[in-house]
Amino acid sequence: MSSTSLNSGWKSTRRNFRKRFNNIYHKFPKLPETLPREDSLPLQIGSYITVKGYNTFLDENEKVGYKFCWNRGNVYIAEMANPEYEAVVSYLDDCFKEPNNRVKLGPIVVLGQPYHYNPNGAGEKYAPDLAVRGSIDHVSEPIIPHPGPPPSDVKGNPHARIVCEVANAQNITSLDTRCEDWMYEEYVRCVLGIKLFPKTTITIMGRTAVHQAMVARLWMRQASRGSVLSRNTTLAVAGVHVTEWDFGTIQYNNNTPTPTGCNALNLNAFQINIPITDAFHDPPIVGGVPTPYAVFLPGTVVGVNFVIDLFELQQAVIRTK
Template sequence: MSSQNHRLHYIPGVWLAKETLKNLKKLLKPHPKIKDEPLSESSFPCKIGSKITAEEYNNFLQRKESSGYKYEHRTNGDVYVIDMSDPEHGTIVEVLRDYFNIANGGVIRNKPIRVSGDEFHYNPTVMGQFIASDVIVKPNGNHVQQPIVPYPGPPPGDKNGNPHARIICEVANKQSIGNLRNKCQNWLNQVYVRYVLGIKLHEKRTTRDLQRRFYRSMTAMLFQQGVPGYITPYKVNTNGVPRLSLVKSIASMDSTMQKKK
């Protein structure tokens, strides 16, 4: 066998070995991982990864290895589980979506606004990092201009190139009210976000109603683009569904704005 033929056989083998080593390094690299057993309510915040890049964090979120949790990727590369869902959290998210859909006037197809959750947007203060919220309200792409170019636009869009959300709702269960406030204010760094509604669920009380359900307090904070601070529409004790009439007003206002475009 000539030396030329030997080189032709040898060089691809070296290339394959290098690629295999590179892939193994990727697999062995630290990455966020949830334990097999469920986290207890006293576990938060729970560190699940370190030295994680924004790309690795985004891939972890998209794999949805553990649903029902909220995560935070910090500037030093650490990743934490910061919150978890429970029946009250799920009920409030459902009620919020129902209220916002009232503004569609019963329209099923080609709604003027889209109400959903867990859709990834880009963090307005951390380049390339995904974030998501419990509820987002965005205009139907048929009624507004689509992003001309991928993120950051113009105009701004979500991860999939759809119109950016105009209203954000964050519901905190185990997160501190300070952490919730910071998340809400962070969304406002994207000027296309008009309102951010934050709801903090406090611990269940020891007192019960006539149906033996525990009372539980919540605090709501409404942030508006261009307006310093926030307002607290109400702080209520509830054993059922909160009275979120303010949400209907915001939804109606946003629907009217979209129709004028």
């Protein structure tokens, strides 16, 4: 047997022993023995769990395919990876990498679920579905890991500047809360939340087809084009603008199956434009305080905005079974 195989086997044995030890001597959440149904989510798997215990639990279970949530000692499975969820994440990943102009190691870094700490101060680890930032060649690498300054993720890498959260099983209120939590961190320039509702087969104008409601909400520190939310929203901080797009094949808040109008590419009303400069937000720190400055794009970046065409996103989801 090779030394590589021996090392791999030893690491696996040690990891399994640590899990058993933690479960015996610490109060940890318990994962279900069988895969839960999506309609059973959120599924509570622990209570009276400390933040420290929750964070350790995440370290042991970060690759199990669940999205967890900690709320005042209670732990839930909030989301499971499924094809529709993955279709959204994959499409957004492509949109944010596009300005790198096909360079595999470009100035824009797009990461899937890197752990940060919840910016609202509760202390639990938070993993966004996508985190976008400039590379360490273009943004300051924190000298002091979290909380900095400048802020970092849990591993000491530069903090995300743009965050994406995708909700399939989660309700839209939970999605709003999670997105607004990110805006407590000034280095997060905007948060994009996507909510998918269940598919349904209905007849519209004599045609029977599979339809699905979908909503996009964008939290920005500057105004964005779109339909401004009509509901009252409690924002994380003053000066944050919330914009909504109802972009599914049917409207999400209508009792009758009414089309949204998102039915073709390149419709201005259904395009989200996020300034690429947001990914490179890196103000100098003077006396522990970020100071105003001008952001410049690296010369190899193509374009001015990250462009997310919601019709393309809609079709990526509706075609996924």
